[in-house]
Amino acid sequence: AQSVTQPDIHITVSEGASLELRCNYSYGATPYLFWYVQSPGQGLQLLLKYFSGDTLVQGIKGFEAEFKRSQSSFNLRKPSVHWSDAAEYFCAVGAYSGNTPLVFGKGTRLSVIA
Amino acid sequence: DTGVSQDPRHKITKRGQNVTFRCDPISEHNRLYWYRQTLGQGPEFLTYFQNEAQLEKSRLLSDRFSAERPKGSFSTLEIQRTEQGDSAMYLCASSPSRMTGGFNNEQFFGPGTRLTVL
Numbered sequence: 610a611q612s613v614t615q616p617d618i619h620i621t622v623s624e625g626a627s628l629e630l631r632c633n634y635s636y637g638a639t640p641y642l643f644w645y646v647q648s649p650g651q652g653l654q655l656l657l658k659y660f661s662g663d664t665l666v667q668g669i670k671g672f673e674a675e676f677k678r679s680q681s682s683f684n685l686r687k688p689s690v691h692w693s694d695a696a697e698y699f700c701a702v703g704a705y706s707g708n709t710p711l712v713f714g715k716g717t718r719l720s721v722i723a
Numbered sequence: 724d725t726g727v728s729q730d731p732r733h734k735i736t737k738r739g740q741n742v743t744f745r746c747d748p749i750s751e752h753n754r755l756y757w758y759r760q761t762l763g764q765g766p767e768f769l770t771y772f773q774n775e776a777q778l779e780k781s782r783l784l785s786d787r788f789s790a791e792r793p794k795g796s797f798s799t800l801e802i803q804r805t806e807q808g809d810s811a812m813y814l815c816a817s818s819p820s821r822m823t824g825g826f827n828n829e830q831f832f833g834p835g836t837r838l839t840v841l
Contacts, residue, residue, distance in 0.1 A: 613765075645832070652727075652814060653766070653832040699765050703830075710756060710779065711830060713765030 611636050613700050615714035622690050623722055630685040630717050632700030642683045643701040643711065644674055653699065659683065670694070695721045725749075727833035729815050735839045736805055743801045744836045748817030755798050756830060757790055759783065760812040769813075772798060805840045812837050 614633045622628055634640060641660045645653040657668025664676040674685045683700060697718050701711040728747045736742050748755050753774050758766035769788070771779045774795035784790075787805075792798040802809055816830040 643829075650837070652729075652834040653816075655829070655831070658829060701765075710758075710768035710771055710781075711766075713767070715763070715765050 611702060611712045613702050613712055613714035615698075615700055615717050617717045618715070619718045619720065621720040621722060624692050625689050628685075628687045628690045628694070628719070630698050630700075630719070632683045632685065632714060633681050634683065634700070634702045635681065636702050638704055641703045642674075642676060643703070644668065644672070644683075644685050645699045645701060645713075646670075647697045647699065647716075649696075656685070656698075690719075690721055692721045692723070695719055727815055727817055727831055729813075729833040729836050731836055732834060733837045733839075735841065737841050738807060739804055741801065741803045742805060742838065743799055744813055744815075744838075745797055745799050746815030746833060747797045748815070749831055752817035752819050752831070753795065754818045755792060756816040756818070757798070757800050758814040758816065760814055760835070761810075766814055769800075802838075805838075807840045810838055810840045 612635045616631050643658045644656040646656050647653050656672050657666050657674055659666045659676045667673050672687050674683055676683050697716045699716045700714045703709055703711045730745045734742055755772045757769040759769055760766045768781050769784050770790045772792040775792050787803045790800045812835045814832055814835045816832045818830045
């Protein structure tokens with residue numbers, strides 16, 4: 610069965626510190642991987658996506674993610690966190706072969722302290 | 724490109740009432756998805772349309788739920804005889820029908836409709 614695991618429910622980092630959010634997936638076919646961000650009461654905004662090629666992908670707002678097939682991981686990183694990055698982050702997996710529903714993780718809530 | 728829009732943004736209703744939500748996808752997208760998100764969880768798939776055809780329904784979509792996309796443009800999601808367990812954020816997403824810009828299956832989400840059932 611397809612699944613996404615985000616092991617960290619809540620992470621707190623200091624402003625200016627680096628960030629890594631973990632994501633592990635289980636998918637039977639070639640995966641198409643996404644990271645979305647959600648501010649309170651809002652919809653989802655796409656940060657970045659990966660489906661092939663360079664395993665290190667760059668996204669918006671200074672985020673990047675690295676696909677590691679051997680570890681079934683797609684971790685999100687940012688070298689220096691800003692207070693405005695405080696939000697909920699969701700990792701999702703879909704089928705590369707076609708338009709199918711996405712399977713989401715339960716999310717990681719990021720808090721940023723001064 | 725005005726993005727995916729949803730109406731209403733918030734809905735409060737009493738248990739047993741019927742509610743209907745609307746989603747307007749990005750105009751050139753022919754695929755439309757509905758997801759439900761409860762507190763502290765990620766979005767969960769409900770149903771999916773390609774043009775006006777409903778192609779897939781999740782087991783989460785009980786017989787009290789019905790979705791339509793009559794002309795392949797906007798979609799409605801109706802919940803009959805609402806229950807307190809229906810309280811959630813209902814998210815709509817759309818995606819293009821073919822690879823554009825090299826990315827298939829990229830779903831664009833609307834702001835959601837938050838339903839509270841009292």
